[in-house]
Amino acid sequence: DTGVSQNPRHKITKRGQNVTFRCDPISEHNRLYWYRQTLGQGPEFLTYFQNEAQLEKSRLLSDRFSAERPKGSFSTLEIQRTEQGDSAMYLCASSPERGRETQYFGPGTRLLVL
């Protein structure tokens, strides 16, 4: 068990550019979650997958945000036409499918939009 990994760990981009983040969950976990954490706040839920199905995406912050998990393994989160307000830590978590299981978090990707 190598834990949840996220890449890159840091990303600096200019306003208007597109960015993509990757999350590799714990291998036997069916569920994968994306959260956003801004300074001084708790993580905020964005979306989640069960295997390759995206079961909840209404909390994505705008239509500039999208996520995929094409083969039910790793996932990507893309932000198009970035804005300065998108600067935050983006966290990924995974859990087994059973009930109300613990979510295991990755180290996060810190995004800075200039």
Place this chain on the structure above:
Amino acid sequence: AQSVTQLDSHVSVSEGTPVLLRCNYSSSYSPSLFWYVQHPNKGLQLLLKYTSAATLVKGINGFEAEFKKSETSFHLTKPSAHMSDAAEYFCVVSGSNTGNQFYFGTGTSLTVIP
């Protein structure tokens, strides 16, 4: 609807004295409750969780929490603070109707004074 309120944004204790971090929750369903800790530049780590078994839950590093339904509380305690306990602590609620989506509190920053 699910939510948690962490009653203190900052708590400061002397090394060797007890720690109390307060959390109240709101849930339309029988909740699962968690405490996570976040050290600087580290990922979120599970301290303990309550999932409708024993109301007194013991976690890692000497932490424990008691689920009190009548008070809708899930306060985190530790008998004796250690310098390494200095970190940000998050109370989290999850409900089965939400696909195990986590709702985080705003966090409590714990300072330990030598």
